[in-house]
Amino acid sequence: MSAQPVMLPQGWEARWDGQSQAYYYVDQSSGQSQWELPTAPSYGSPDAQTPVTAPPASAAPTAASPAAAPRAGRRHYPTAQIQQQLYGGYDQAQQPGLQAPMQAGFPDQQGGQQQQQQPGGGGPVQYFTPAGMDGSLQQPGIQPPAGYAGQQGGVGPGPGAQFSQGQQPVDAMSNQFQQMNMGYKGPAQAGGAAAGGYEQKQLHPIHTVNLIGMQPDVGALDSPPPPYLIPPNAAVTQSPHVQPDPSYQRSTLATMPMTQSLLNKSKLPLALVMAPYRSFRESDGDMPVPVVEDSVIARCRRCRAYINPFVTFIEGGNRWKCCMCGLSNEVPQLFDWDQAAGKPADRWARKELNHSVVEFIAPTEYMVRPPQPPIYAFIIDVSQTAVQSGMVATAARTILENLDNLPNADKRTKIAIIAVSTSLHFFSLPPGSAEASMLVVPDLTDVFLPKPVDLLVNLNESRPAIESLLNRLSDMFQDSHIVGNALGSALQAAHQLIGKYGGKIIALTASLPTVGEGALKARDDPKLLGTSKESSLLNAASSFYKTFAIECSKQQVAVDMFLFSASYTDVATLSCLPRYTAGQTYLYPGFNASRSEDAIKFATEFGRVLSQPIGLEAVIRVRATRGIRMSAFHGNFFIRSTDLLALPVVPLDQNYVIELQLEDDLKSSTVVIQTAILHTTCYGERRIRVITQSMSTTDSIAELYASADQIAITSYLANKAVEKSMTSSLDDARSLVTNRLSEMLTVYKNQVTSSAGASAQLAVPDNLKLLPLLACGLVKHVGLREGASIPPDLRAYAQDLLTTLPTQSLVPYIHPRFYSLHNMPPEAGTIGEHGVILPPPMNLTSERLERHGLFLIEDGQNMFLWVGHEAVPRLVQDVFDLPAYADLTGGKFTLPQLDNPFSQRVNAIVAKTRELRRGVYRPHLYVVKSDAEPALRSWALSLLIEDRMDHMSSYAQYLTTVKNKVNGSS
C-alpha cells in the first residue's frame, strides 16, 4: 500500500502533536492553528480547485496552542468527503490555465512554506506544481511536493530532478490511483455502518458482520490486506512504493499496539509473514527489485539499520536520524553524488528513499570469503525400485535438458553426480574427455572420496563427459537388482565433496534409506494413526539428519529432497535436512514414469528447481524500532543466534513467519520494521535485500481488530499448529487453532462491540470475516485433520508445505478453489485483459455439485475435474473425446486439446490455474467420477471444507462451536 497523502487545502499544514497524539492543522499564511481538518482554503482568492463546502460550525480555529490542549487522541486521515472534493476538483486542476495564475499569485507564500517543511517535502501535497510541468502530470497524489524546490538547490539540480520524479509512466499513475481508491473504499463503505463511537480515532474503519447463517464470501480471499496507514509526514518521499507489497512482507496487524499488555489483552497474534526472496513474474505486473548501483550504504552506527524512506534528515540534510533508535548519523559523502555520471545527483531520487524493497550491492566488508559459484551435487538413488519406477531415467533426462538453465552466468557453476544403492558410485568427469568413469566405494561407515579431483567439475569444462554420463546413467543400472539405499552415507560423501565451497545437494531417492549412516526403519505402525502417539511419527526418527543438517548449515550446504517411494519413506525424518538447511522437500508418492502425467509433473518441477536463480550463503536479520523484539521464528532455516537466521541457499518463494513481542512500551506514533537478507546471487555478486515497513501505533483494541490481516493470521496459525503437532499432539494442534480463534472473537465481542452475555450471533470484524473459514479449513487440512486414514508421509509433507508456502499459495492450499465449468459464464476461459478469465469461485460445499455437471477443484498441489454421473454425452465428448460417461476412467489425466470451443476454454482454465501462483509446483489433474473410485472421490470431497466429513464438523457446525466458546467465556 502506498502512503496516503493528506489532501489539505493549499496553505495548510498538518503537524503532529505528540502530547495529545493527534494532528493539528496550521494555516501557514495566517499562522492560525486548529484541530479540525480544514475543508476550505484559508486564502481569499477564488479557488477553482476545491469546491467550497460550508466550513463546519465547530471549525472556528482555536488560536490557543493546540499542544497545550489536552484532548483525546484523534487522528485525521482523508475521509471519503475529502476524497470527493479532491476528485471533484481534479478535472479543473488539470487545466494549466487555472494553475499558472495561482502559482504565480503566491510566490512568497510558497517560499515561506518551503522553509518550514521537512526536507524532502513529506508535507501535505500542494495543488500547485512547478511551472513548466507537463499538464498531464498534474494529478494530485504524485505531484512532487512543493517542498522540493527549495531544498533541492543544495542537493541536486532542482527542476531537472523533479522531472525525473514526476515523469512516471502513465500506468504507474493509474496504478496509484487504483491504490488510493482501494485505500478509500473502506471508509466510504463503512461510513454508515461503522460501530458507533469508533470512527473518531479509528485509522481503519471497523465494520462488524455476523457470520451465523451466512455463506462466506470466498471471492474476498483475494482482497488486499488492511492498508498500512501512516501519518503523512512519515516518509521523506512521496513515492507510492514506500511500503512493501504484501507478498514480500505483511504483518498480522497493520497497526502496532503500543504496549505488550494491550496486545495480550487483545489476544491477537503479532507476527510478520514474509517471503523476502520472492520470485518476480513480469506477467503479474511485478516490479523488479530496484538495485542501488553505487555501493554507498548508509547505516545507523548504533542499531545497524539501513537508510530507508522513513528516516528524517536533519541539520540541513547533512545528517540523518535513524528511525529505529533515534541516533543522528552522518550522511555519506557520496550519497548525493552520481558516480557513473560524475556529477551531483538528486538525493530524493535515490532508490533506497523511494522504495521499501531495494537491493544494495555489498562491498567486501560484507563477505567472509569471495562469492562462491553455484554448486550442485546430485545424489541419485539407483536401487532396483528407483530404476524400475523410471525415476533415474527421468531425473537424468531432466538434468540433461536443464544443464543450460542452471544459473551459470559467469561459467563457474560446478556439478557432481553420485549414484547410490548399497554402495556409493562416484563419477569421474575429467575436463575435455567425452567419457565418464565410475568409481565404486562399498565402504559406508567411513566415507571417503575415491579421487581428489574430477568428481566435482566445472559444468562448462566437463560438459561432454557430463552429457554422456547422464545419457547412459539409467542404462548403467538397468539390470541392477540391489535393494537398499545408503542415502546417509551418500549425503556425507556429497558434503565432503562440496563442503569447501558450499552449495546445494539435491537428493533423489525412491526408497527408505536402510543401510549405512542414518539408516531408518519403516515405523509407520497403522495402529498409531489417529491416536495421541501419532505425533511421534511426525518427529525425526534418527538424530543423524538433524546433526548432519547442522554440519551442512555450518558449511553453507543446503539439501533438497525429492522423494518418490510407493511405500513409506519417512518424510518426517528426511525433511529435517531441508528444514534446517533452507531447502525444500518434494514428494511424489507412487511415482511411475511410465505414466506420462507423473513424468511431466516431476520433470517440470525438478526443472524449475534447477533453473531457479538461487541466493547463496545468506543470513536474514530483522530489525525494528526499539521496544520490539523478535521472539520466535518459523520456516526452513537454522537459527544461528537470537535474531540471525542462516540460510545456506535461499530458494525462491519460501515463507517465513516471525513472531514479535513488545519489550518496552512504544512511545512514537510510528514504528519501522526492516528485514535485511544478505546473500550472494548466483551471478557471484554479494547483495543485501532490504525490506522496510512502517506502521502506526495505537492504544485502541478496536483499531487493532480493524487492522488485522486474516491471511497473515492464518499463516501464523498454520505454523503454530504444525509446531504444536510435533511437540504435543495433533489434537492439541487443532484445538490451538480453534481456541486462538475463539479467544480473538471473545475479546472482539466484549471489548469492541461491547455486547455482553450470550448472543445468537457471532460478531467478527469485516476484515476477519474469512478467518473462521480459513481456521476451519486448517483443522480439516491433511496436515492436521482428525482420522486414522492419512499416511504419515502425506501428513508430514502437508505440514512442510503449510510452513513454507508463501501466502499466495497457502490460501488455496487451505481453502481450495472450486469452479463450475459446465455452466460458466461465456467469457470464462477466454483471454481477457489480464490473461485467461477464470470462472467465479464457488463456496466449497457439495450442495453446488450437480449430477450433470463438470467441476474443477484445485488447491495448488492437485486439481480435480469432477464429472457428474448424469453428464450428457455431448459434454463428455467435447471435453474428454469419449462417447459417454461410462467410458471415462478416473485418475490422473491429461486433458486432450480438442477442436471445440468448450474444450479450449476448459484447457485454458486448467493451464491458467497451473501457472496462477508462484512456486515450482505443477498440480496433477485427476478426473473424478461421481459414482466410481471411492478413494479418489472421497479425497476430492475432503477438499470441500464447508461440508461435514466423517466426524469432522461442517463449517456451520464449526461456527457454532466457536460461538459457544465465545458465549461460554464471556
Next chain:
Amino acid sequence: MGGEGWLFLFAVLMAAVLLFTMVFFIIMFSDLECDYINPIDLCNKLNQFVLPEMIAHAFLTLCFLLSGQWLAFLLNAPLVGYNVNKIMSKNHMYDATEIFRTLSGHKKESFIKLGFYLVSFFYYLYRMILALISESD
C-alpha cells in the same frame, strides 16, 4: 568420624559440584541469549555435562539408598525419576536446531535444579554436623 558423617561430607561436596554445574549451565544459556556463543558450540559444550551430572546425582541417591538414609533418598528420588524419563524419551540432550524455541524451558529447569541443589546442600551440611555432634557426644 563414622559412616554417616563421611556420607554427608561426600554429599555436601557432590551438591556443591552439581550446584556449580547448574550455575555454569545458566551462564551458558545467558551467553546464548546475548549472542556471545553460537547454538552449535553451546550444545556441544553442554551436552558433555548432561550425562555426568545425571549420573553423579543418581550415584549420590544410590548411596543414600544403600546407607538407609530414607529421607535423603526420598528427597532425591523424584529428580532421578525425572532424569531417567528424559533419557528414555531421548530428549535429555540439547538440540541446536530447537534450542531457541526451548531456551526458556531449559533455563527454568536449570534454575529449579539450582534451587534444589542449594537446598539439599544445606540439608546435607546440617545432617553432617548433626552426625558429627552425635558422634562426639
